[in-house]
Amino acid sequence: xxxxxxxxxKTQNINAPVGKTVLTMLTALGVRGPDSAGVALxxxxxxxxxxxxxxxxxxxxxxxxxxxxAEGVKAFGFVHEVKTTAEYLRLVIDxxxxxxxxxxxxxxxxxxxxxxxxxxxxxxxxxxxxxIVKQVGTPQNLDATHNVSTFRGTHGLGHTRLSTESxxxxxxxxxxxxxxxxxxxIVHNGHITNYHKLRCIYEQRGVRFxxxxxxxxxxxxxxxxxxxxxxxxxxxxxxxxxxDGSFSYLAATADxxxxxxxxxxxxxxxxxxxxxxxxxxxxxxxxxxxxxxGYEVREAQAKDVSVWQR
Amino acid sequence: xxxxxxxxKTTRDINTEIKHLIAGGETDICMKNPVARHNLGVAILxxxxxxxxxxxxxxxxxxxxxxxxxxxxxxxxxxxxSMMGGxxxxxxxxxxxAAASIRGGTVVVRSDAASRLGxxxxxxxxxxxxxxxxxxxxxxxxxxxxxxGDTGEAFADSMYEAVCFVGGNIAELGNDAxxxxxxxxxxxxxxxxxxxxxxSKVGNSQTILRxxxxxxxxxxxxxxxxxxxxxxxxxx
Numbered sequence: 086x087x088x089x090x091x092x093x094x095k096t097q098n099i100n101a102p103v104g105k106t107v108l109t110m111l112t113a114l115g116v117r118g119p120d121s122a123g124v125a126l127x128x129x130x131x132x133x134x135x136x137x138x139x140x141x142x143x144x145x146x147x148x149x150x151x152x153x154x155a156e157g158v159k160a161f162g163f164v165h166e167v168k169t170t171a172e173y174l175r176l177v178i179d180x181x182x183x184x185x186x187x188x189x190x191x192x193x194x195x196x197x198x199x200x201x202x203x204x205x206x207x208x209x210x211x212x213x214x215x216x217i218v219k220q221v222g223t224p225q226n227l228d229a230t231h232n233v234s235t236f237r238g239t240h241g242l243g244h245t246r247l248s249t250e251s252x253x254x255x256x257x258x259x260x261x262x263x264x265x266x267x268x269x270x271i272v273h274n275g276h277i278t279n280y281h282k283l284r285c286i287y288e289q290r291g292v293r294f295x296x297x298x299x300x301x302x303x304x305x306x307x308x309x310x311x312x313x314x315x316x317x318x319x320x321x322x323x324x325x326x327x328x329d330g331s332f333s334y335l336a337a338t339a340d341x342x343x344x345x346x347x348x349x350x351x352x353x354x355x356x357x358x359x360x361x362x363x364x365x366x367x368x369x370x371x372x373x374x375x376x377x378x379g380y381e382v383r384e385a386q387a388k389d390v391s392v393w394q395r
Numbered sequence: 396x397x398x399x400x401x402x403x404k405t406t407r408d409i410n411t412e413i414k415h416l417i418a419g420g421e422t423d424i425c426m427k428n429p430v431a432r433h434n435l436g437v438a439i440l441x442x443x444x445x446x447x448x449x450x451x452x453x454x455x456x457x458x459x460x461x462x463x464x465x466x467x468x469x470x471x472x473x474x475x476x477s478m479m480g481g482x483x484x485x486x487x488x489x490x491x492x493a494a495a496s497i498r499g500g501t502v503v504v505r506s507d508a509a510s511r512l513g514x515x516x517x518x519x520x521x522x523x524x525x526x527x528x529x530x531x532x533x534x535x536x537x538x539x540x541x542x543x544g545d546t547g548e549a550f551a552d553s554m555y556e557a558v559c560f561v562g563g564n565i566a567e568l569g570n571d572a573x574x575x576x577x578x579x580x581x582x583x584x585x586x587x588x589x590x591x592x593x594x595s596k597v598g599n600s601q602t603i604l605r606x607x608x609x610x611x612x613x614x615x616x617x618x619x620x621x622x623x624x625x626x627x628x629x630x631x
Binding site for chain 2: 181191349352355359368369370372373374378381382383385387388
């Protein structure tokens, strides 16, 4: 049992209170997943630079690792900002990419360089618009550490986790960045039963998996579909036949947010849409907490895929 | 009429308060600001009126026998699950498994119901003003489902003696579900039932009433017959 939420401001406002809205919804779902919480938030870049959130690891020596990353990444481009918050290092860096978006190339080289410095290091998110922060604990704790509620932007995802099969730690919590695919993030409630099969196929192609969490494969899958030229909606549609098991998941890129629900409607997911915004959540309680009673809320149907462009 | 302001209260506080009010002789209770809390108004066994002045979460009015429950907003999963008697009405939409395994009473969803409406019902009446989702009426044993709009796939799958009426399109019939011509008695029943519970939907229009499709069990799955192995293979 997990809680997932998504929010998109449809008014072209790039300073919408996305952090506060996502956090309010997530807090209302806190009891669904008391072990970890995380958000993936989007805002247009100030200067076209890439923002990275890097996990420095829970072991000693995080500060040293942060310093060596900050030094090393200068070779990749001009570094605008380096900041350490709790176990994260936040980097804003100019990165010249040949093809965009792309798996491989400079994004992969930068990730590989950073992660080669220590096995505990993980690039949690990278993108021109995306930032992910997640940690063990409640949504309130996440806000206390990262000031999520002050974040302003265009759209975002949130996740509150009750682990059923894999470890409880930062890396295993959600949202998942689709590693190497800039700005693509997912949150998932459910269980992907053909995870091992899909993982095996992707590993044979050289994709690295960072966790034992089955949800991670959704991001890998969507990145693969998008890289092959599918549109965002087409990729989500295709997932209904390629993923097995129970799932309601939300995915987002810099331009889109969308959800897909499995063919048996095993997992809850509700949404409300107005001219101004779209809100999606596992339970209505989250939508009511953030927006009050004045909106019609409906449960997504089996096999529903909905996508909104910002 | 008594009022319970739900702000700052837990589900347990609210349900305890409802029971205390009923024990004190109150017959008309309104819950203000339920903001989609779960498990509200469950196991009420008296003929009282409960009004929820907003949306409710999962399992509202579950296992009740007797009350008249009105929900002004929408309802989450498992609305009125396993109810024995009474009437539950939702102004908005209902989540998955609305009126699942009810044995009696009436559940009215004025807008849309999601998946698994009325699965395994053993009696009672379900009326949906709008559309319903996937697998409504699965293994329903007795009782009636009326859907004024369209249904999702696997409609009325593997039913026993329940009867369904559909005003709109059926996306796909479930295993062993067959469409039958409604009798004059059926039309009279639809007319009286809908004019009572959803007067705005059909009114007295005979054209609309006569367009309802009746769906019943084809009875092929009731007893195993090895000559019909193909039917079973498909169903399972």
